[in-house]
Amino acid sequence: MTRKVSASVEYESLAAEAYSIVRQRILRGDLAMGQIISRRKLATELGMSFLPVSEALMKLEFEGLLESRPRAGTRVRIPTVQDVQGHYIVREALEVQAARLFAAVATEDEKMELTRLAIRVDSLASQPDADRYHYLSLHEKLHRRIAECARCGALSEAIEKTHALASTWMCVGRHAEGQGPRRTHQDLIEKLCAGDTDAAAEGMRRHIVSSKDRAVQRLEPYFRIGATRGATYARSARKQMAPPAALAS
Amino acid sequence: MTRKVSASVEYESLAAEAYSIVRQRILRGDLAMGQIISRRKLATELGMSFLPVSEALMKLEFEGLLESRPRAGTRVRIPTVQDVQGHYIVREALEVQAARLFAAVATEDEKMELTRLAIRVDSLASQPDADRYHYLSLHEKLHRRIAECARCGALSEAIEKTHALASTWMCVGRHAEGQGPRRTHQDLIEKLCAGDTDAAAEGMRRHIVSSKDRAVQRLEPYFRIGATRGATYARSARKQMAPPAALAS
DNA sequence: GCGCGCATACTGATATTCCAGTTTCCCTGC
DNA sequence: GCAGGGAAACTGGAATATCAGTATGCGCGC
Numbered sequence: 138m139t140r141k142v143s144a145s146v147e148y149e150s151l152a153a154e155a156y157s158i159v160r161q162r163i164l165r166g167d168l169a170m171g172q173i174i175s176r177r178k179l180a181t182e183l184g185m186s187f188l189p190v191s192e193a194l195m196k197l198e199f200e201g202l203l204e205s206r207p208r209a210g211t212r213v214r215i216p217t218v219q220d221v222q223g224h225y226i227v228r229e230a231l232e233v234q235a236a237r238l239f240a241a242v243a244t245e246d247e248k249m250e251l252t253r254l255a256i257r258v259d260s261l262a263s264q265p266d267a268d269r270y271h272y273l274s275l276h277e278k279l280h281r282r283i284a285e286c287a288r289c290g291a292l293s294e295a296i297e298k299t300h301a302l303a304s305t306w307m308c309v310g311r312h313a314e315g316q317g318p319r320r321t322h323q324d325l326i327e328k329l330c331a332g333d334t335d336a337a338a339e340g341m342r343r344h345i346v347s348s349k350d351r352a353v354q355r356l357e358p359y360f361r362i363g364a365t366r367g368a369t370y371a372r373s374a375r376k377q378m379a380p381p382a383a384l385a386s
Numbered sequence: 387m388t389r390k391v392s393a394s395v396e397y398e399s400l401a402a403e404a405y406s407i408v409r410q411r412i413l414r415g416d417l418a419m420g421q422i423i424s425r426r427k428l429a430t431e432l433g434m435s436f437l438p439v440s441e442a443l444m445k446l447e448f449e450g451l452l453e454s455r456p457r458a459g460t461r462v463r464i465p466t467v468q469d470v471q472g473h474y475i476v477r478e479a480l481e482v483q484a485a486r487l488f489a490a491v492a493t494e495d496e497k498m499e500l501t502r503l504a505i506r507v508d509s510l511a512s513q514p515d516a517d518r519y520h521y522l523s524l525h526e527k528l529h530r531r532i533a534e535c536a537r538c539g540a541l542s543e544a545i546e547k548t549h550a551l552a553s554t555w556m557c558v559g560r561h562a563e564g565q566g567p568r569r570t571h572q573d574l575i576e577k578l579c580a581g582d583t584d585a586a587a588e589g590m591r592r593h594i595v596s597s598k599d600r601a602v603q604r605l606e607p608y609f610r611i612g613a614t615r616g617a618t619y620a621r622s623a624r625k626q627m628a629p630p631a632a633l634a635s
Numbered sequence: 636g637c638g639c640g641c642a643t644a645c646t647g648a649t650a651t652t653c654c655a656g657t658t659t660c661c662c663t664g665c
Numbered sequence: 666g667c668a669g670g671g672a673a674a675c676t677g678g679a680a681t682a683t684c685a686g687t688a689t690g691c692g693c694g695c
Contacts, residue, residue: 149456150648176677186650191677192444199448207398208656208677223540230483230541234475291472292479295544399678425647435680440647457647457686 151185156193158183163202163213164304165270170359173212174203201302216306218353218360224302225349229342231296232280236341238287240334247286248330254279255322262319273304279322283329306352309359321347400434404442407432412451412462413553414519419608422461423452450551465555467602467609473551474598478591480545481529485590487536489583496535497579503528504571511568522553528571532578552597558604570596 148154159179162168176194180187194211197203201224205211216224243251258279261267277300284293321344328340397403408428411417425443429436443460446452450473454460465473492500507528510521526549533542570593577589 152648173676175675177675187677188649188651192441192648195441195444196448199445205677206657209658210676219539223538226483226487226538227480227540227544230479231476234479238475289472289475290468291476295476401678422646424645426645436647437679437681441678454647455687458688459646 151189152192152196155179155183155185155190156196159193159197160202160301161270163197164273164301164308166308168213170213170215170305170309173210176211197301200298202305214305215359216356218356221306221353221356222349224299225345225352228296228299228303229345229349231292231299232283232345233338233341235284235287235289235292235296236329236337237334238289238292239283239329240332240337242288243286243330247282248326251279251282251286251326252323252330254282255326258322259320262321269308273308276307276322277304303348303352306356307348309355400438401441401445404428404432404434404439405445408442408446409451409550410519412446413522413550413557415557417462419462419464419554419558422459425460446550449547451554463554464608465605467605470555470602470605471598473548474594474601477545477548477552478594478598480541480548481532481594482587482590484533484536484538484541484545485578485586486583487538487541488532488578489581489586491537492535492579496531497575500528500531500535500575501572501579503531504575507571508569511570518557522557525556525571526553552601555601555605556597558608 148157159168159174168174174194176187176190180190183190194203194205198205198211202214203211204214214220254275258272258275261272261275277297280300281293281297284296287293325340325344329337331337395406397406408417408423417423423443425436425439429439432439443452443454447454447460451463452460453463463469503524507521507524510516510524526546529549530542530546533545536542574589574593578586580586
């Protein structure tokens, strides 16, 4: 028996359903960074045992969206500035590779499809009242399609895994800035479609690097929170760190 | 209560222990490609419930070492030629990035450490009777240290995840060829230490590409097995694909 | 002899239950 | 008023039992 959820989507397992729901909540912002997720409560809420929930959270932790400490809770990950910069270095490596392959093997139909997609993404980015999850989904799709058109399944998968994390950080404070209309993705696709692999790679590299800079800038307040957060564990940390008297001397 | 295993290593959880054991067995070759792993039997053998075993296998499936179909068994993954080529494309992207960073920021001490490591790796590679798991561990360590010296945790993690899979494929048929002594890793490290980032990147790119070519060549017989393997499921596949009579017309 | 169908013995998926470690917060003693 | 101790309520980890789908092998019918 398959279950149905809000959007009438069928999942092949309860774990897949839980994964999808939690991921969407994080990306939508319903679960803020640092917020604690209880497996029991979530399982009760979703009407399933907490085993599939546990499996889903494990997968999300593997992707870097969550962080958990044994027997002490799972929470939405608060990145450090090193995390964000490192993450974008990985993305740069993967997506530049994809851009290079794309420029070499993409068909005309695919190029047209991506051009249309880029227009929609840029259009949504300039609308301050656009649905956050909708924008992120479309943005992910654009980058995923580039990788798919590069005809390398392993690369698509790797990029897809990194994108969940990027999406989590992408929209933080985005609407607060009130940016004007941009053409960043249309410019990118134009370069990818020109046929010059080196130019495509350089275009993608700049795109990712500028994304990184904006992400670091927007996440700036959270870095302080992340640093402060450790303080709340001060007491237990002291407990843990206090060495046995015999070994201290 | 912590448990002990053969090598007297303590694990923080049963799942971590199971993960480590299964991973080692695959890399060592005790579990051949295509071999079916039963969670129940493995759990009994390891003296634990099959829940931590299940968790461990799930993680290995994430990393691409295993493949499972719901309710039909988990087996050691048999790659297609596309899998292998795609995998090395991802590795090329990541490790070239690491090489570039390494050339820019590594200290003299680190360079010396890696040179020594490279000598040991090349030395082991030329010994036909060397322990397979030992060689793979050392080889992984070399590449991991390059990433670590690049001062980017996210990149190190990404490379580490890809390496488990690469190791699985690396030793297949290695001893059968009877290669003479090589200096591939020493040459690589030399280029990385020269200080020229572009030259370092190019050196790593060539290293990965030549690894890919050798892997594809060695795995050649398995690609046929993988293609044949589907035949054993022909009957059930027919079952699945037969549409309900009412919908067929 | 060959192909199909069904019973059986597997597989993983899930629910329930219990256990051990962590965190929290109140309450006591100073 | 505040630091420290301790109990209670939380957390995730693991064990057991059960469910549902898949593969296989035997036997029946052609």
